[in-house]
Amino acid sequence: MQVKQGAALLDIKALEEKGQFEGYASTFGGEPDSYGDIIAPGAFAESLKAHANRNSMPKMFWQHDAREPIGKWLGASEDSKGLLVKGQLNMGVQRAREAYELLKAGDIDGLSIGYRIRGYEVDEEKNTWTLTKLDLHEVSIVSIGANESATIEAVKSGRLIHEVSEKLRAGVRPSERELDAWFKGILDCSNSQAERAVRVLLKGQGEPDKAADGLALLRALAG
Known part of the structure; x- marks a missing residue:
């Protein structure tokens, strides 16, 4: 399964001593992000409902690395601004303690989402995608400088794979x-x-x- 990574968002609102924190993992509308994407209000609604029905939550990773879970998300909801998440770092895990210290010092303050596209609209003239329906798989704590180039490549690859899947479903022969x-x-x-x-x-x-x-x-x- 190809999971696309969203551009990192610098919006962690609060950090407590025991490792609890909250912030916006994604915001709606506005200008396209650095990958040309705009996320529409309601894009996460079905995915969040599905998680609630399964009594599950998106995973919390360090730098989008599934080998490095560093805690769990306690809540995720949409408001007028975007996707607000509340999480708990697992302070028994070294990487989580490191993430906590980096967050506390302000050395990193980025959240980035990993998701699969389910619905979108394309403006070919502006080369932007408005993402209308997303399956939310994980929300990571990231340091933008270390992760940016890898994220760009993942986004490019994710778009291509999605477009090929759509062609196949429509009976169009890909290259x-x-x-x-x-x-x-x-x-x-x-x-x-x-x-x-x-x-x-x-x-x-x-x-x-x-x-x-x-x-x-x-x-x-x-x-």
């Missing part, structure tokens, strides 16, 4: 380059595996029937 990126992102294939999959499923290795069957399989995988 070889698009399919190569799709295999790597959706199915976590290596470079050689992705190249071979494109050759077999899209080209059918010279056999039209196999190519047609392969494209049908890709559409099924895209949902």
Whole structure:
């Protein structure tokens, strides 16, 4: 599953001694962020409702790294400004204690969301996306300088993979380059595996029937 990372937002409102804090993980409307995205009011509503029904919350990671959970989110809700989150750092975890000290000193104050796009509108003239429906997977504490380039690449990759999935669902044949990126992102294939999959499923290795069957399989995988 490809999860897109949002631009870091410098808006942590409060930090308590025991590691509880709150802040805005995303804001609505306004100018596009540095990746050309605008998040519409209500974009998180269905995802937050689904989390509530499952009695779950988005994960709290350090720098979008699933190997480094550093606490848990106690609450997440939309208001007129954006997505307000309240969290508890796990002070028994070294990385969480480090995050707390960095937050307290003001050395970092960024929150960034990890999500999957479910609905969007595109303004091709302005090259902006208005994201209308998002599945919220995680909210990370981030230091912008260390994370910015990786986030930009993740955003570019996430958009391409989303566009290829939409093409497949619509029965449109993607290019070889698009399919190569799709295999790597959706199915976590290596470079050689992705190249071979494109050759077999899209080209059918010279056999039209196999190519047609392969494209049908890709559409099924895209949902």
